[in-house]
Amino acid sequence: MPKPVQVKRLNSQDIGFIETLLSSLSLPMADDEAIDAAVVKILTAVKAKGDAAVLEFTKQFDRLNVAKVSELEITRPELERAYNELSAVQKNALDVAAQRVRAYHEKQKIEAGCHSWEYEEADGTRLGQKVTPLDRVGIYVPGGKAAYPSSVLMNAIPAKVAGVAEVIMVVPTPDGSRNPLVLAAAYLAGVDRVFTIGGAQAVAALAYGTETIPSVDKIVGPGNAYVAAAKRRVFGTVGIDMIAGPSEILVLCDGSSNPDWVAMDLFSQAEHDEQAQSILLCPDAKFIEQVQDSINRLLPEMPRAKVIEASLTNRALFIQVQDMKQACEIANAIAAEHLEICTVDPRQWADQIRHAGAIFMGNYTSESLGDYCAGPNHVLPTARTARFSSPLGVYDFIKRSSMIEVSEAGAQTLGAIASTLAHGEGLQAHARAAEMRLKK
Numbered sequence: 001m002p003k004p005v006q007v008k009r010l011n012s013q014d015i016g017f018i019e020t021l022l023s024s025l026s027l028p029m030a031d032d033e034a035i036d037a038a039v040v041k042i043l044t045a046v047k048a049k050g051d052a053a054v055l056e057f058t059k060q061f062d063r064l065n066v067a068k069v070s071e072l073e074i075t076r077p078e079l080e081r082a083y084n085e086l087s088a089v090q091k092n093a094l095d096v097a098a099q100r101v102r103a104y105h106e107k108q109k110i111e112a113g114c115h116s117w118e119y120e121e122a123d124g125t126r127l128g129q130k131v132t133p134l135d136r137v138g139i140y141v142p143g144g145k146a147a148y149p150s151s152v153l154m155n156a157i158p159a160k161v162a163g164v165a166e167v168i169m170v171v172p173t174p175d176g177s178r179n180p181l182v183l184a185a186a187y188l189a190g191v192d193r194v195f196t197i198g199g200a201q202a203v204a205a206l207a208y209g210t211e212t213i214p215s216v217d218k219i220v221g222p223g224n225a226y227v228a229a230a231k232r233r234v235f236g237t238v239g240i241d242m243i244a245g246p247s248e249i250l251v252l253c254d255g256s257s258n259p260d261w262v263a264m265d266l267f268s269q270a271e272h273d274e275q276a277q278s279i280l281l282c283p284d285a286k287f288i289e290q291v292q293d294s295i296n297r298l299l300p301e302m303p304r305a306k307v308i309e310a311s312l313t314n315r316a317l318f319i320q321v322q323d324m325k326q327a328c329e330i331a332n333a334i335a336a337e338h339l340e341i342c343t344v345d346p347r348q349w350a351d352q353i354r355h356a357g358a359i360f361m362g363n364y365t366s367e368s369l370g371d372y373c374a375g376p377n378h379v380l381p382t383a384r385t386a387r388f389s390s391p392l393g394v395y396d397f398i399k400r401s402s403m404i405e406v407s408e409a410g411a412q413t414l415g416a417i418a419s420t421l422a423h424g425e426g427l428q429a430h431a432r433a434a435e436m437r438l439k440k
């Protein structure tokens with residue numbers, strides 16, 4: 001029986017409220033430093049020793065002891081078998097989720113500027129942008145504390161919609177236990193190769209390559225604090241999508257929702273990780289009290305009560321605000337991964353939100369629908385990075401090249417300008433290259 005949880009309370013009227021809030025949003029510095037130090041050791045070892053280090057860390061952290069990395073690869077026929085062996089209900093759920101995620105990302109490909117374009121000037125000079133998919137990407141699918149077939153779909157489908165030729169998936173399988181839905185999802189999403197490795201060692205293997213695991217051009221996908229720290233460290237050697245760490249939910253309520261629904265939505269992210277963060281912003285003190293009561297009534301029913309209890313005790317916040325307008329301002333400062341607006345007329349408040357990974361509007365839009373099957377991507381920026389980054393999308397799997405074709409007439413006008421500016425910079429070869437093409 002879990003003990004009652006008392007969620008930490010803040011009031012926007014408290015002296016030093018913003019400072020207290022911001023410090024409650026970040027993980028303790030000491031934790032970050034210890035994790036980063038451990039990750040540096042792992043990255044260095046994998047870079048130097050390749051497969052041997054991957055085997056050693058997989059044994060140490062996932063209790064999976066094999067002689068060769070090739071034994072950690074799951075072949076396409078094995079993935080297909082897992083898909084075929086699913087129950088009809090599971091197969092249908094996975095199929096429908098995959099279709100919806102694909103449809104959303106196909107739409108994104110059209111709407112989000114993921115295509116090449118070109119225009120021609122009056123003198124015949126042509127300028128444009130060529131869009132090319134990445135050749136090979138690595139997708140990290142978390143697997144330490146829970147299995148995430150939905151994350152397989154969310155990572156692999158946009159990559160394939162973008163046209164990535166080769167998708168290499170890594171997923172830890174603690175104690176060697178393989179989740180059939182994860183394998184089936186990899187089959188359905190068209191993943192090319194799967195290795196059962198995780199943590200910083202998987203990120204290192206994808207970034208540097210080993211004897212068995214090919215290096216990739218970019219690594220995407222969420223993970224725990226070790227995975228996030230490793231991605232930050234290998235950025236530059238490979239591209240990364242974002243830092244998507246422990247899950248977060250921010251619920252904005254005007255007091256008109258069902259407190260049990262709100263409590264369960266807070267649990268839904270808390271159950272991911274002891275470091276996940278759930279926050280409620282509400283102007284109604286009575287409603288906050290009701291949610292607190294719902295939490296303690298519902299918690300004992302939850303199979304993952306221990307993780308939820310730790311997450312709520314360590315990281316959850318109930319913030320009483322003056323009014324909904326102030327709630328929106330505070331929500332912008334928090335820049336949460338998931339923002340639920342559980343109010344009457346949620347769109348009036350959504351209009352005031354600038355920073356959030358995903359915005360869920362109305363009492364029927366539980367965040368968990370977005371996690372599985374609404375269609376938009378569930379890999380979202382965490383730890384306030386929604387101030388400057390976006391959900392994982394098709395645009396993460398393409399890159400752009402500028403296209404320039406100057407006509408003979410265009411070379412006369414541009415040549416004169418370039419020559420003047422190049423002389424101004426003291427770069428004579430640049431100037432001469434432009435001048436040589438000028439008609440005498």
Ligand SMILES: NC(=O)c1ccc[n+]([C@@H]2O[C@H](COP(=O)([O-])OP(=O)(O)OC[C@H]3O[C@@H](n4cnc5c(N)ncnc54)[C@H](O)[C@@H]3O)[C@@H](O)[C@H]2O)c1
Pocket residue numbers: 038061062141142143144145146148151172197198199200201222223224225226227244245246247272273276378379380382
């Ligand atoms: N943002 C998103 O889209 C999204 C989606 C799903 C899950 N998540 C988050 O992903 C995370 C998944 O975490 P997880 O732990 O279940 O799986 P994970 O796969 O991210 O991490 C497991 C790995 O962590 C490494 N590890 C664990 N303890 C270690 C230690 N002491 N030293 C070095 N390495 C260690 C191990 O190598 C292990 O294989 C959760 O925080 C969850 O909230 C985020």
Ligand SMILES: N[C@H](CO)Cc1c[nH]c[nH+]1
Pocket residue numbers: 148150151246247248269337371378379380
């Ligand atoms: N909420 C997670 C993203 O933070 C995604 C997920 C997958 N499965 C369940 N939830």
Ligand SMILES: [Zn+2]
Pocket residue numbers: 247268269272371
């Ligand atoms: Zn979730």
